[in-house]
Amino acid sequence: MGIADPGILPRKLGYQFSMLQLADHVLGRDSADRILGSYRQRLREQVLETLPERAPEPTPVERVRDLSRDDFIRHYREPGIPVVLEGAAADWPCCKRWTIEDFKQSYGDDEVLLNDHDDDQEEGFNDDLKLRITTLREALTLLDNENYVRFYPLFQRHPERLADMDMQWLLERSHRPAFAQHWQVFIGGKGGHTPYHHAAAGNLFVQVQGAKQWQLMPVAQSAYLDPQTRYGISRGPSISMHNPIYERIPHYELTLEPGDVLWNPPYMWHTVTNTEDSLALGYRWLAPQHAMRISPVYTISDLTQMHPPMWQVAKLAKEELALVPLLLAIRSGKVTDPQLIAYAEKHRTKAAPPAATRPDAEQVVA
Ligand SMILES: O=C(O)CCC(=O)C(=O)O
Ligand SMILES: [Fe+2]
Numbered sequence: 001m002g003i004a005d006p007g008i009l010p011r012k013l014g015y016q017f018s019m020l021q022l023a024d025h026v027l028g029r030d031s032a033d034r035i036l037g038s039y040r041q042r043l044r045e046q047v048l049e050t051l052p053e054r055a056p057e058p059t060p061v062e063r064v065r066d067l068s069r070d071d072f073i074r075h076y077r078e079p080g081i082p083v084v085l086e087g088a089a090a091d092w093p094c095c096k097r098w099t100i101e102d103f104k105q106s107y108g109d110d111e112v113l114l115n116d117h118d119d120d121q122e123e124g125f126n127d128d129l130k131l132r133i134t135t136l137r138e139a140l141t142l143l144d145n146e147n148y149v150r151f152y153p154l155f156q157r158h159p160e161r162l163a164d165m166d167m168q169w170l171l172e173r174s175h176r177p178a179f180a181q182h183w184q185v186f187i188g189g190k191g192g193h194t195p196y197h198h199a200a201a202g203n204l205f206v207q208v209q210g211a212k213q214w215q216l217m218p219v220a221q222s223a224y225l226d227p228q229t230r231y232g233i234s235r236g237p238s239i240s241m242h243n244p245i246y247e248r249i250p251h252y253e254l255t256l257e258p259g260d261v262l263w264n265p266p267y268m269w270h271t272v273t274n275t276e277d278s279l280a281l282g283y284r285w286l287a288p289q290h291a292m293r294i295s296p297v298y299t300i301s302d303l304t305q306m307h308p309p310m311w312q313v314a315k316l317a318k319e320e321l322a323l324v325p326l327l328l329a330i331r332s333g334k335v336t337d338p339q340l341i342a343y344a345e346k347h348r349t350k351a352a353p354p355a356a357t358r359p360d361a362e363q364v365v366a
Pocket of ligand 1: 186192193194203205212270272273282
């Protein structure tokens, strides 16, 4: 899988679809369609014809114990092949000591920005959906899907917790140079669900407590999902998560147990369900030279996007990833709630450099 896995979509259709995505990125969908006429429609029909009536059983993602750093880099990281590094973090203090209850007790007063990805996604993936502020205590008391805490910036708020990770292990396995290294914690109840999306950053994802099931689809299969051209922190399909087409697309599957670390490469499509109450964290970094080998079209699109530009996403991600959709929603007028605006003001000032170093420091998201 990864670069080596073309999926079931014939190469020629994949190539034609990539060119169409590039045209959409440069021109916008409407202008592209004005120029290309019914090309999109015809290509879509050809793409759908390649799908079986029902996808075969999902292929399991490899689970490997005691994989050396060099083998990880050569066989999985570089070719963009996902792998579960079984029990790799089991001895880290986070896996030995952290519990959801402890977070509730210790950091219950923290304000958290919730970003509800589930239910009415008839229009496809939307990462500014239902942004809301609550306290960590409140969210962790309810632990339902509407209170799924994604992207909690634990280490920005409580840096002493970083000592509970094996940073050296992670740094040795990530790219150098890498940009925008950032962490987020995910705390959610059983049944919590994140629909299909992908992103430019690579991710070493540490399962601390509970369990998650991931389904993955290689980027070569993107034409089935008809991805959106907009990009904030991630890109999603333009088709609803309830569309029966998902039952026809072959995919991969894995379950993460406490102590497991998943390598999720750049641009790998993924959807995640908590099969138990779950506490986990993602360590991400952006390595454009690597992302470029995995998907030239998406890397070029993401690096040249203007709303917001990638350097601003990278800067905000270091503070709190969910500030990106929040600031975009405020700028477009979709969010007017004073509490959300105050939250953005408070945290973006930490993320933005001083005005003297950048003339447009007022405009965190252009
Ligand atoms: O665990 C989840 O719900 C989503 C995780 C995810 O999408 C990621 O780490 O990239
Ligand atoms: Fe993700």
